[in-house]
Amino acid sequence: MNQPYRPNQTGKMFFRSSSSQQNNPRRPSPRRGYFNRAPENLGEKTEHSKTPQQNCLRIIPLGGLGEVGRNMTVIEWRDYERDDRDILIIDAGVRFPEEDMPGIDLLIPNIKYLEDKTDKISGLVFTHGHFDHIGALPYMLEKLRNPMIYAAPLTRGLIIKRHEEFKHLPKLAIDEIKNGDKRKIGIFEIEFIHINHSIPDDMALLIKTPVGRIMCTSDFKFDHNPVIDKPAEIDRLKKIGQDGLLLLMSDSTGAEEPGHSISESDIQVNLENLIKNAPGRVIVGMFASAINRVQQIIAISEKHGRKVVVEGFSMKAAVEVSKVLGYIKTKKGTLISAGESNKYPDDKITILGTGGQGEENAVLMRLATHRHKQLELKKGDTIIFSSSIIPGNERTIQHLKDNLLRHGVKVYNYKMLDIHAGGHGHQDDLEYMLDLVKPKFLMPVHGQLSMLYAMKDLGLKMGLAETNIAVVENGQVVRLTQDSMTIDKKPVPSEMVMVDGLGVGDVGSVVLRDRQMLAEDGMFVVVAVVNSRTGRVQGSPDIISRGFIYLRDNKQMLSDARTIIRRVVEKTTAGEHPFNDVLVKEEIKEKLGQFLFQKTHRRPMVLPVLIAV
Incomplete structure (x- = not known):
């Protein structure tokens, strides 16, 4: 059984430390090693013109870059000669909302780019069963037109179990795969390679494409002594490096952490x-x-x-x-x-x-x-x-x-005791992966921007040219040929889609901003009866406050607010009969909002209701 590391006589793991490269028989020095090659041009970020273009592989992250979670990547072969394309999707995960997103249950990737290309989707491959990789499937399954799914046994089981919660969705079509299996999915040929993570059945993907072989590591670590799993397929990874790898898409979540992740x-x-x-x-x-x-x-x-x-x-x-x-x-x-x-x-x-x-x-x-x-x-x-x-x-x-x-x-x-072993490799693990598979190009994935750049630094340390490393964010398009890697100037839609109860994408930035305002400063509702012929306010305007002030303790403020409402209405409607209620409401919002902020230093949502009689 292969083990990624050998214990030395002190019982510690045998690694090249981050500060030293000496006396390590397992890793060549970057100065002498495989990566000591002439820099290759990553290219300017250019808008591709309408002149004939070279067929290429397009890699489009729709989630998981510049963030932790919401992982989803599109691999697209673009054949410009035949005006055709073939699409493979890797993962479809969720992310939990942040504190300033009231009422939001989940965040999922934006699949607008795919919605008019569903007939070109050859398959959806899941690397493992964590929700940040499988959780978004029910919310996009119908829009993707229920593509063929490829997943390992545990991943498949977790997908099916979650699918049971969504009775309205069609039956899933899932091809169960195991370590070492190969599948022809459209123009792509994929080999599934066992790798370690905090869940069994995690698979790295070796993808044969028309321009060369690329590899997606999935979330991974090297665990020499896993609990209910086997060590990673080190010999297989080493053989990949010997045979040549065009691009490595590497997990970067642990790239800022020194050493190696614990078992x-x-x-x-x-x-x-x-x-x-x-x-x-x-x-x-x-x-x-x-x-x-x-x-x-x-x-x-x-x-x-x-x-x-x-x-x-x-x-x-x-x-x-x-x-x-x-x-x-x-x-x-x-x-x-x-x-x-x-x-x-x-x-x-x-x-x-x-x-x-x-x-x-x-x-x-x-x-x-x-x-x-x-x-x-x-x-x-x-x-x-x-x-x-x-x-x-x-x-x-x-x-x-x-x-x-x-x-x-x-x-x-976990800060008090080692009671949590992360599922992501640290710097030594990531360097070891680079040393094993020896990619020509590197694309850091899965992590916040600082993590992606930390992964870039590791690539540089291992001898890759800076022009052969692409740090991109969600929506940016990486174009790959046998000899070049470029980044399109124009991104695809990648804004977060919010799940609110059963609604998917119903909550946009405006609605979220309104919720934030209500949560922080409350609501101030004004109801005024206005004579449509004279423009005068009849009676005293009603005021309802929720989450802003207690009405009984602020009688003078309410009296002043009613005076402002009456003055604004009658001034705005002067000479206009019938009056423009939209204009009147906007004036009430502005003038009353200024008054309330002056008195309380808070900005409640002001909602005017005008009843014309």
Whole structure:
């Protein structure tokens, strides 16, 4: 069995450190190595003219670049001679909304570019089963006209399980693939190569195209001792480098982290110590799809006589699918319901739940806010956050931790102990991948912009010419031939699509801005009855305030506001009968908004309602 690293006599992993390249028999110096080649021109960002163009491969990221999550990439062969194209899609993932997106459930990729090209889509390939790679499928399946899907067993199972929630959608067409399988998908030939991640059945993709072979690493790490998985196919990766690789699309999420990512098995000792020594219940918050971790915690709990409660819709679904497929194994009677947990002593209970990112309706948040129907936090509980923080969720998670601590529980996270092994390779892992597959061109993917540039720096360190590395953002089009890589000046649509309940794309920037205004400063509704012949306000305008001021405590402000309303209406309608109600409303918004800000330093949403009589 191949292992990516060899332990030395001290038991540490044998790596070339980030500061030294000496005495490493496994990696040639960039000065002497494969990458010591003449720079090749990446090219200016040019608008392609109408003159005959060279057939090329177009790589179009629709999500996952400049962000963490929402991964989706289009691989398109463009045959200009025949005016034809062939499209392959890799992944279709979601991203969770940020704090300033009230009412938004999920963010998904924008597929407008594909909507008039669905007859050219040869297939949709999923690299693994994490929601940031599969979660958007139900929201775009019909617009993509239900293409053939290719996925490994666990990925397939998780896709089907999620599909069951959307009864109106057509039946999926899925071709199940395994490590080493090859598929002819349109003009492309794809080989699926096992790689390590925090979920089993993760596949790197080696894609044979008319211009050469390209490789998408998927999310990956090198784990020499995985929990319920096998080490990566190192010999196969090395053979790819020997045979020649045109382009590597490399995971970049861990590119800012020095060294190498720790093995999933390395955290087992700390997890076991916490669970073994906990005086009461152990509650673990984590990603539902971190199947390797779920199996670890179940096995440790069984070893120490604990029953396991699985809570959270997505967690239950993931465990159910993984048990059926044999990725999670439990003894009879280990898994019990939340209601049954009260029959056992607290120190014999482990609860596996969602919510490690502070999600509003996940298990941890419901426990912290007394909204869980069957479980309540108790003094003596131990809470373990067995996940890292997705960028952008820092404040939400801190707020959740504070709420949990108010219940008298003990909280542990990955910064205090090694209780989380990330699924993404760090700098040494990424350099090792470059050394194995030896690409001519490099395109960093999967990560915030700083991560993509950090991956570029690693490519430079390994000997790639700067002109052979393309750092792009969502929507930018990379054109690839056998000899060149250029970036189109004109991008394709890539704005985030927001999912709000059952609505997909219904919420745009204007609606979101209105929600933000309502959430921050409230609403001030004005109802005025206006005589359509004279333009005079009849009676006293009604005022309704929500989330702005308490009316009973601000009578003088309300009196002044009514005076302003009357003055604005009568001035604006003077000489206009019938009056222009749109103009009057705009004037009320402006003048009343200025007055309210002057008095309160807040800007509520002002909604005038005029009733003409």
